[in-house]
Amino acid sequence: MKKLTSFAAAAVMAITAGAASAEGLSTPNLSYRTGPFAATGIPLMNGQRDYMLMLNARDGGIGGVPVDFSECETGYSTEKGVECYEATKGDAIVTQPWSTGITLQVLPKTNVDEIPILAPGYGFSPMADGSVFNWAFNMPGSYWDAASMILNEISGNDLSTLSGQKIAFLHLDHPFGKEPLPFLENMAEEHGFELLPIPVGLKEMQNQSAQWLQIRRERPDYVVMWGWGAMNAGALTEAVKTRYPMDQFLGVWWSGHDGDMEALGEAGTGYRSISYSAPQPDAQVMADIREYVFDKGDSLATESELDWVFYQRGLVISAMLAEGIKTAQDHFGEGEITASQLRWGLENINLTDERLAEMGMTGMVAPFSTSCSNHTGHAGGWMLQWNGSEWEVASDHLMPDSEAIRPLEVAAAAEYAEANAPWPIADCE
Known part of the structure; x- marks a missing residue:
């Protein structure tokens, strides 16, 4: 090292x-x-x-x-x-x-x-x-664009279908991680889903057992991750340990790192990351x-x-x-x-x-x-999905909800x- x-x-x-x-x-x-x-x-x-x-x-x-x-x-x-x-x-x-x-x-x-x-x-x-x-x-x-596209993806472009559901927002306890909260809180209130913010401190990035114990207890319908660096690897490892369904786990475009996913291999299959770029x-x-x-x-x-x-x-x-x-x-x-x-x-x-x-x-x-x-x-952008060995573009071109974001x-x-x-x-x- x-x-x-x-x-x-x-x-x-x-x-x-x-x-x-x-x-x-x-x-x-x-x-x-x-x-x-x-x-x-x-x-x-x-x-x-x-x-x-x-x-x-x-x-x-x-x-x-x-x-x-x-x-x-x-x-x-x-x-x-x-x-x-x-x-x-x-x-x-x-x-x-x-x-x-x-x-x-x-x-x-x-x-x-x-x-x-x-x-x-x-x-x-x-x-x-x-x-x-x-x-x-x-x-x-x-970041509000990213949050909007993630909500559109899990709701099938109809946020009313999220009513009554619980979405955990696992985020770095840093200005970056808190940035999408105003938009997500607004959408939760408007469309009737429960938003569960779960912060991860800088010293907790590699040991998120407490956060994932809360996720196991709360049993959210989806986990949305606003992670970066060592936090991503820590969260993905804990998700595998706790057997959280990977196809219900999504991240922002900074939570889609090849190195993290290659370390997980097959265990990471199904995890998705919104992306404004696509590898070619x-x-x-x-x-x-x-x-x-x-x-x-x-x-x-x-x-x-x-x-x-x-x-x-x-x-x-x-x-x-x-x-x-x-x-x-x-x-x-x-x-x-x-x-x-x-x-x-x-x-x-x-x-x-x-x-x-x-x-x-x-x-x-x-x-x-x-x-x-x-x-x-x-x-x-596009939703990228890990297939066990590499990222695949798993959606058509997605757009954020400008009518909700602009005001x-x-x-x-x-x-x-x-x-x-x-x-x-x-x-x-």
């Missing part, structure tokens, strides 16, 4: 030092390759990094301008994350916090620093309201990653990792950022864009089927677009702005 930790730390230092001397578009990533969430952070960061390396090697960067993709290690610590933000914001055109806790701390700062936050599929769900959160983006879907091993972008990065020995990923959901999601995340940069370059006619210009680019993304095909990413993320008022895109977004955004007054509001008409 000491050797592994030392290797990970050295790798992070090498990545950061190597990128620090680069020139071009500064897109720092507040990564976590160490700590209790490293197992899930590493493949995501590897995918993000490899996509930018591929663009640099294949295209000379974006619009001919190299991408400086440096990493600042946070260990998923909010305090370290804020330090990393301050240390990297100087010439950055974007910040990527990689934690809901860090995102919430950095959010007010970005209005002053005028640097866009890119928090794909995480952060504060009301950031979808771009008129209030001018500098924050959580495309292609928010035969996609053209994967061939390009191999040719320009992996086969040259420039990747930190292993061979088996290339097919993992999280690695390929990392590619999708960097591709969305690259598309925002390209959109801004095309609009402003400049290669070396500013953070303010990138903000415009991120809120004018239009990822159509045709554009995804051009990028070699067909099927890896659903088409979506953003706007001044919509910083999330609400692309929807909550607007109300929560307005409440946030009032609590943090004076807060700038954009005119998105």
Whole structure:
């Protein structure tokens, strides 16, 4: 373990030092390759990094301008994350916090620093309201989107069928884990099901016997997990021990890690995870990653990792950022864009089927677009299901219930702005 930790730390230092001397578009990533969430952070960061390396090697960067993709290690610590933000914001055109806790701390700062936050599929769900959160983006879907799609899946798209049922919400006792509670509580009250929140403390992630004793006692119809890192492995192991039906156990898109499921093997069969991305091993972008990065020995990923959901999601995340940069370059006619210009680019993304095909990413993320008022895109996603040896796409394309989510977004955004007054509001008409 000491050797592994030392290797990970050295790798992070090498990545950061190597990128620090680069020139071009500064897109720092507040990564976590160490700590209790490293197992899930590493493949995501590897995918993000490899996509930018591929663009640099294949295209000379974006619009001919190299991408400086440096990493600042946070260990998923909010305090370290804020330090990393301050240390990297100087010439950055974007910040990527990689934690809901860090995102919430950095959010007010970005209005002053005028640097866009890119928090794909995480952060504060009301950031979808771009008129209030001018500098924050959580495309292609928010946590409320994820919760909505999970409820739609288990109810057959009719939430009234959940009336009288009990849903346990097993979640990390952290801003990330608490984020979907307002939406879930609202839906429980409206549709008559019982929501049973079961928090898991950071020190309990690997020993959840008390939580699963409660689940055995309560006998919920479904367990919905908002887990991350070591919590996921702990919960899945306990579910197997207690013989909880795996087809009644579902997780958010950060609770669908290949490494965790491979350790369970056949015992995990039936477990589902909502996902805004879908692995496509035969996609053209994967061939390009191999040719320009992996086969040259420039990747930190292993061979088996290339097919993992999280690695390929990392590619999708960097591709969305690259598309925002390209959109801004095309609009402003400049290669070396500013953070303010990138903000415009991120809120004018239009990822159509045709554009995804051009990028070699067909099927890896659903088409979506953003706007001044919509910083999330609400692309929807798919339910992935573990078949005992790998993930399978087990649903048609799913969409969140925007009619239920939008009023909550607007109300929560307005409440946030009032609590943090004076807060700038954009005119998105």
